[in-house]
Amino acid sequence: MAAAAAPALRCSLLQRRPLRCGPGARAVPGAGAALRPCSTRVALEGINKPVIDRIIRVDHAGEYGANRIYAGQMAVLGRSSVGPVIQQMWNQEKDHLKKFNELMVAYRVRPTVLLPFWNVAGFVLGAGSALLGKKGAMACTVAVEESISEHYNNQIRTLIEEDPEKYKELLQVIKQFRDEEQEHHDIGLEHDAEATPAYSVLKTAIQLGCKAAIFLSERI
Amino acid sequence: MAAAGGLRRAGWRLWRGRAVVRCQQYPPLRALQASAALRGASDEHKKEPWASSSQQHFDSPPAGHQPEQKPHPSYTGQGGQESEDYESEEQLQHRILTAALEFVPEHGWTAEAIAEGAKTLGLSVAAAGLFHSDGSELILHFVSECNTKLSELLKKEQKLVQLGEAEKKPTDEFLRDAVEARLRMLIPYIEKWPQALSVLLLPRNIPSSLNLLTSMIDDIWHYAGDQSTDFNWYTRRAVLTAIYNTTELVMMQDSSPGFEDTWRFLENRVADAMTMSNTASQVQSTGEAVVQGLMGAAVTIKNLAGLNQRR
Numbered sequence: 018m019a020a021a022a023a024p025a026l027r028c029s030l031l032q033r034r035p036l037r038c039g040p041g042a043r044a045v046p047g048a049g050a051a052l053r054p055c056s057t058r059v060a061l062e063g064i065n066k067p068v069i070d071r072i073i074r075v076d077h078a079g080e081y082g083a084n085r086i087y088a089g090q091m092a093v094l095g096r097s098s099v100g101p102v103i104q105q106m107w108n109q110e111k112d113h114l115k116k117f118n119e120l121m122v123a124y125r126v127r128p129t130v131l132l133p134f135w136n137v138a139g140f141v142l143g144a145g146s147a148l149l150g151k152k153g154a155m156a157c158t159v160a161v162e163e164s165i166s167e168h169y170n171n172q173i174r175t176l177i178e179e180d181p182e183k184y185k186e187l188l189q190v191i192k193q194f195r196d197e198e199q200e201h202h203d204i205g206l207e208h209d210a211e212a213t214p215a216y217s218v219l220k221t222a223i224q225l226g227c228k229a230a231i232f233l234s235e236r237i
Numbered sequence: 238m239a240a241a242g243g244l245r246r247a248g249w250r251l252w253r254g255r256a257v258v259r260c261q262q263y264p265p266l267r268a269l270q271a272s273a274a275l276r277g278a279s280d281e282h283k284k285e286p287w288a289s290s291s292q293q294h295f296d297s298p299p300a301g302h303q304p305e306q307k308p309h310p311s312y313t314g315q316g317g318q319e320s321e322d323y324e325s326e327e328q329l330q331h332r333i334l335t336a337a338l339e340f341v342p343e344h345g346w347t348a349e350a351i352a353e354g355a356k357t358l359g360l361s362v363a364a365a366g367l368f369h370s371d372g373s374e375l376i377l378h379f380v381s382e383c384n385t386k387l388s389e390l391l392k393k394e395q396k397l398v399q400l401g402e403a404e405k406k407p408t409d410e411f412l413r414d415a416v417e418a419r420l421r422m423l424i425p426y427i428e429k430w431p432q433a434l435s436v437l438l439l440p441r442n443i444p445s446s447l448n449l450l451t452s453m454i455d456d457i458w459h460y461a462g463d464q465s466t467d468f469n470w471y472t473r474r475a476v477l478t479a480i481y482n483t484t485e486l487v488m489m490q491d492s493s494p495g496f497e498d499t500w501r502f503l504e505n506r507v508a509d510a511m512t513m514s515n516t517a518s519q520v521q522s523t524g525e526a527v528v529q530g531l532m533g534a535a536v537t538i539k540n541l542a543g544l545n546q547r548r
Binding site: 132 | 466
């Protein structure tokens with residue numbers, strides 16, 4: 018009985034198709050879709066790997082990008098009166114990035130290929146918005162932080178729909194980060210972000226860019 | 238309450254049902270061949286339970302099927318899969334392919350090997366009809382099994398290191414040993430492996446074979462202690478994949494005793510990779526130092542020219 022159960026148990030690992038097999042794995046066409054070869058991941062048991070993969074990958078990319086945006090802003094406005102404010106927000110983003118680095122290793126998630134691109138694009142966005150003045154930099158902060166807060170809220174919803182108990186730690190992290198991003202958003206508003214010339218155009222453009230970045234980072 | 242639970246379990250099992258439901262709903266040819274294969278060498282009167290309704294199947298194992306085993310209740314949908322007495326189509330295919338591996342050195346990665354394997358399990362040779370004639374599933378099954386074995390080996394080694402019973406190997410030695418261990422699994426089938434490689438490159442098989450390759454390389458790096466979260470993640474895996482593939486090809490044509498030439502080739506490639514990464518980091522730090530130097534020179538010149546004074 019045990020002998021029959023052992024291979025059966027082994028096969029049930031193979032059978033958990035959408036959950037277990039490697040990233041981007043698809044059903045083998047033909048052969049009755051019965052045999053789906055994949056190496057047994059010795060990673061974390063029972064989690065919805067594709068969903069968690071995406072969440073951590075895109076969040077990591079987001080924090081990396083935010084880091085670079087603040088770096089760009091500091092490069093231009095570092096010695097101005099808003100310098101300390103931006104520095105403080107930047108420090109918090111650095112902490113966020115560190116946390117996601119840890120989660121990425123723990124869950125064995127692949128980072129997005131576009132990281133070098135976000136590196137440059139983030140810095141350019143930060144520096145560019147800072148060149149529009151202090152209000153411009155704050156407007157950029159408001160736009161980005163609003164996008165990120167909404168994005169985190171979506172993820173929290175997804176995780177809660179999946180299984181709030183299983184993903185308790187991850188949910189806690191995302192909730193805390195969402196609150197801090199919301200704080201940044203409010204700080205930006207306090208510093209006259211809305212007084213920027215062409216504020217609504219700037220905000221819409223930046224948020225569109227953020228949406229595209231999120232879409233791409235989840236998949237690539 | 239219990240009735241609702243029972244209904245739910247039955248419903249759950251129906252939903253998760255494999256071979257029997259497939260027989261009735263999906264393209265029946267292969268599945269029928271499966272049941273034919275199962276029945277092939279055994280009693281004919283077992284046909285009765287198979288033909289009966291699926292509901293009956295899930296509630297009690299077919300009479301006469303493996304009579305020495307007692308039917309016992311399964312309490313959860315998932316667990317139900319293992320404790321039911323008949324096996325699913327996938328489990329059956331898994332068993333046939335594992336048995337078929339023994340005949341590969343003689344027959345190659347073909348339907349003949351699968352048929353021979355089926356025969357040793359007491360099934361009819363028609364079981365080979367469950368699979369493609371080019372042996373794709375057999376090869377993919379073999380690769381998957383090898384990768385699993387490698388993972389287990391690496392995991393065991395990691396445990397030994399964690400318990401302090403073994404030294405942590407330097408990265409190049411670790412990679413070398415892991416790739417060597419994995420390639421050694423090919424030795425019994427080395428004659429027919431070139432044929433397998435060409436089958437793995439068929440467009441139909443590329444998604445699966447690529448998937449298996451990437452997850453194996455990722456496993457090796459994971460146990461080697463790679464914690465990169467930037468573009469290095471890709472660079473390292475690309476480099477190791479190249480090392481693995483080229484070494485595999487060298488192995489196909491190696492006729493030295495004990496494949497010494499292959500292992501030496503592997504050692505050299507891994508050493509090259511290490512040198513490359515050292516060089517890259519040296520270039521980066523040199524570049525940084527140069528930039529610092531230039532900035533310092535610029536500030537000095539500004540000072541000398543009096544441009545840094547505040548008035």
